[in-house]
Amino acid sequence: MAFSYRLLDDVALADLAFEVAGDSFPDVVQGATDALIETMADPVTVGATWSQSIHLEVTDPADLLFRWLSELVYWKDAASVVFSRAVLDLREERGVWKLDATLVGAPVDRIAQVLRADVKGVTKHLYDVKGDGGRWTARVVVDV
Amino acid sequence: MQVKQIAEALWEIAPSEKPGMLVPARIYGTPEILQSMDGGVFEQVTNVACLPGIRRYALCMPDGHWGYGFPIGGVAAFDARSGVISPGGVGYDINCGMRLIRTDLTLDEVQPRLERLMTELFRRIPAGVGAGGFVKLDRSALEQVMVTGSRWCVEQGFGWHRDVERIEAGGCLAGADPEKVSDHAVSRGIHQLGTLGSGNHYLEVQVVSNDRMFDPHAAAVMGITGHDQVVVMIHCGSRGFGHQVASDYLTVFEKAMRRYGIAVNDQQLACAPFSSPEGQDYFAAMNCAANMAFANRQVIMHQVREAFATVFGRSAEALGMELVYDVAHNIAKVERYPEGELVVHRKGATRALGPGSPDVPSCYREIGQPVICGGSMETGSYLLVGTDAAMRETFGSTMHGSGRTMSRAQAKKSVRGDRLQQQMQQRGILVKAVSMSGLAEEAGLAYKNISDVVESVDRAGITKKVAELRPIGNIKG
Numbered sequence: 343m344a345f346s347y348r349l350l351d352d353v354a355l356a357d358l359a360f361e362v363a364g365d366s367f368p369d370v371v372q373g374a375t376d377a378l379i380e381t382m383a384d385p386v387t388v389g390a391t392w393s394q395s396i397h398l399e400v401t402d403p404a405d406l407l408f409r410w411l412s413e414l415v416y417w418k419d420a421a422s423v424v425f426s427r428a429v430l431d432l433r434e435e436r437g438v439w440k441l442d443a444t445l446v447g448a449p450v451d452r453i454a455q456v457l458r459a460d461v462k463g464v465t466k467h468l469y470d471v472k473g474d475g476g477r478w479t480a481r482v483v484v485d486v
Numbered sequence: 487m488q489v490k491q492i493a494e495a496l497w498e499i500a501p502s503e504k505p506g507m508l509v510p511a512r513i514y515g516t517p518e519i520l521q522s523m524d525g526g527v528f529e530q531v532t533n534v535a536c537l538p539g540i541r542r543y544a545l546c547m548p549d550g551h552w553g554y555g556f557p558i559g560g561v562a563a564f565d566a567r568s569g570v571i572s573p574g575g576v577g578y579d580i581n582c583g584m585r586l587i588r589t590d591l592t593l594d595e596v597q598p599r600l601e602r603l604m605t606e607l608f609r610r611i612p613a614g615v616g617a618g619g620f621v622k623l624d625r626s627a628l629e630q631v632m633v634t635g636s637r638w639c640v641e642q643g644f645g646w647h648r649d650v651e652r653i654e655a656g657g658c659l660a661g662a663d664p665e666k667v668s669d670h671a672v673s674r675g676i677h678q679l680g681t682l683g684s685g686n687h688y689l690e691v692q693v694v695s696n697d698r699m700f701d702p703h704a705a706a707v708m709g710i711t712g713h714d715q716v717v718v719m720i721h722c723g724s725r726g727f728g729h730q731v732a733s734d735y736l737t738v739f740e741k742a743m744r745r746y747g748i749a750v751n752d753q754q755l756a757c758a759p760f761s762s763p764e765g766q767d768y769f770a771a772m773n774c775a776a777n778m779a780f781a782n783r784q785v786i787m788h789q790v791r792e793a794f795a796t797v798f799g800r801s802a803e804a805l806g807m808e809l810v811y812d813v814a815h816n817i818a819k820v821e822r823y824p825e826g827e828l829v830v831h832r833k834g835a836t837r838a839l840g841p842g843s844p845d846v847p848s849c850y851r852e853i854g855q856p857v858i859c860g861g862s863m864e865t866g867s868y869l870l871v872g873t874d875a876a877m878r879e880t881f882g883s884t885m886h887g888s889g890r891t892m893s894r895a896q897a898k899k900s901v902r903g904d905r906l907q908q909q910m911q912q913r914g915i916l917v918k919a920v921s922m923s924g925l926a927e928e929a930g931l932a933y934k935n936i937s938d939v940v941e942s943v944d945r946a947g948i949t950k951k952v953a954e955l956r957p958i959g960n961i962k963g
Contacts, residue, residue, distance in 0.1 A: 349895045350895070351893050351895045351896050351899075357894070358894055358895070359895075382615055383615060412733065415726075416670055416673070416674060416730070418615070418616055419616065419673075419674035419675075419677075419678070419725075419726035420670075420673040420674055422616045422617075422618050422677055423616060424615055424616055449616075450614075450615060450616035450617060452614060452617075452920050456921075457614050457615045457616075457920055457921045457924075458615070458921055458923050458924065459615070459684060459685070459894075459921070459923075459924060459927075460614060460615040460616070460683055460684035460685065460963060462578060462579070462683075462685075462725075462726055462729040463578050463729045463730075463732065463733050464733075465554055465578075465754065466736070466753045466754055467554050467555075467752075467753075467754050469753075485554070485578045485579075485729065486684065486685045486894070
């Protein structure tokens with residue numbers, strides 16, 4: 343697995359954007375997941391007392407990444423948690439991308455955790471997921 | 487794209503400048519403000535001018551900057567029968583808005599207890615990522631909040647009955663239908679009543695000095711007396727609840743557009759005919775989120791009153807903590823103009839009704855509707871009033887704040903949150919923040935100078951300055 347991500351300075355004035363590159367689509371999903379988790383809180387400061395299993399089946403890779411990242415935002419608010427990591431099992435079977443994920447984190451604790459941005463939505467603005475052989479990229483703008 | 491100056495603080499882009507434009511685009515601002523706007527504004531306001539059923543102009547206020555679909559600062563009105571409604575014209579944070587509370591306290595009385603006051607406010611008003619409020623709601627109670635807004639809060643003891651008279655639409659928009667709101671939105675919103683959030687949301691303790699009063703009569707009508715009077719400003723919205731409503735209906739509208747044969751220049755301008763089932767469903771859900779936002783600011787105001795009462799040892803009534811006004815700046819509303827009923831979208835723009843309007847509270851009808859504009863946490867904010875010119879030119883709308891000129895990522899590279907906090911304290915502004923990186927993102931250098939922005943709307947005549955409000959304490963998520 344190999345991926346990298348970087349914050350984009352000039353894409354979203356009032357919000358946050360990041361770009362992920364990886365060797366495969368699962369790598370890009372992992373990279374985007376890590377980027378979003380780190381946008382909300384420093385994962386090193388977040389424990390592992392809460393977890394949630396999530397299953398998604400989607401044909402279009404771009405839709406899958408969008409729905410998965412939206413799940414992170416949803417659980418952040420619905421369970422009042424931030425995340426330390428996400429364990430992903432993503433595979434393609436007969437043209438359908440299947441994701442089995444375990445989201446791990448802890449209830450928000452503003453003393454113990456280094457909290458960052460309260461991401462409120464994943465947007466379609468300049469949203470882009472591309473794959474070409476061994477090179478995949480994704481660009482995501484999140485509303486904060 | 488040719489941008490032509492047509493008045494001292496008004497610029498126009500003709501329909502011939504972009505294929506599909508149905509009306510001209512108009513941007514308010516002095517030449518300096520126009521030059522400081524990012525290029526996205528011109529692209530986006532002309533995209534809005536292409537939407538079906540738009541009337542007169544697509545407008546952008548001087549605090550405009552790039553947004554999702556519509557620019558922030560965008561105003562557009564669509565025919566209620568033949569036009570569209572667009573979540574991108576409202577924004578993700580439905581009924582993000584401003585609330586201003588006056589007090590009888592002066593700077594001399596507050597300064598010695600400012601540290602204790604800010605600590606008490608920070609303790610009572612949850613802010614930042616994932617923070618839950620002290621009001622525990624079940625689904626049934628949240629549905630009542632969705633339908634009755636601030637009125638629910640007052641009935642529960644979170645406010646005074648006279649508060650609702652000084653809130654846009656009485657703090658309760660009609661037509662809210664909880665059945666049009668998803669379970670996901672309910673789950674996100676059920677813990678969030680009475681929370682500030684993060685990003686550019688804040689609670690600020692401010693001072694009004696005599697030398698920054700521009701219309702003492704209008705100020706006096708609003709209970710603003712100057713003489714270093716202390717006031718409190720609240721800026722927040724419908725939290726994750728409103729964002730989920732917006733996200734849900736953007737997906738619905740993407741599919742609906744194909745069915746209705748609507749093409750847009752930007753996916754985030756997804757829209758549907760206002761009269762369609764999808765359009766009506768979104769409007770009903772949006773009103774639920776708007777009412778939740780009115781309630782959110784009402785509960786926060788209750789906590790502000792409690793904090794002041796605790797710190798100063800007198801009741802909020804005895805401290806004169808009356809609500810001045812509460813106004814939305816992310817909303818779509820059906821309003822009547824000479825063309826008929828229009829769906830007026832204001833995204834990062836404030837309603838600014840002129841004197842005599844029946845929708846202005848009777849106590850303010852003589853002076854026009856109060857307009858509350860928040861600046862950056864370093865520079866100050868403004869209280870203004872709506873005018874007849876706004877009714878004629880901008881569908882009764884004006885600016886809402888400073889407007890960003892620098893991205894969050896750039897701001898964090900330019901200044902450290904802890905250093906900024908120290909610098910502000912040295913300048914007499916005490917800041918309590920959940921996130922130091924979030925604080926850096928909101929540094930004053932990331933925003934236009936609000937005085938320049940206010941000067942634009944004042945010169946254009948679409949709102950008039952009443953008073954400048956200088957920060958002495960700020961709470962950020």
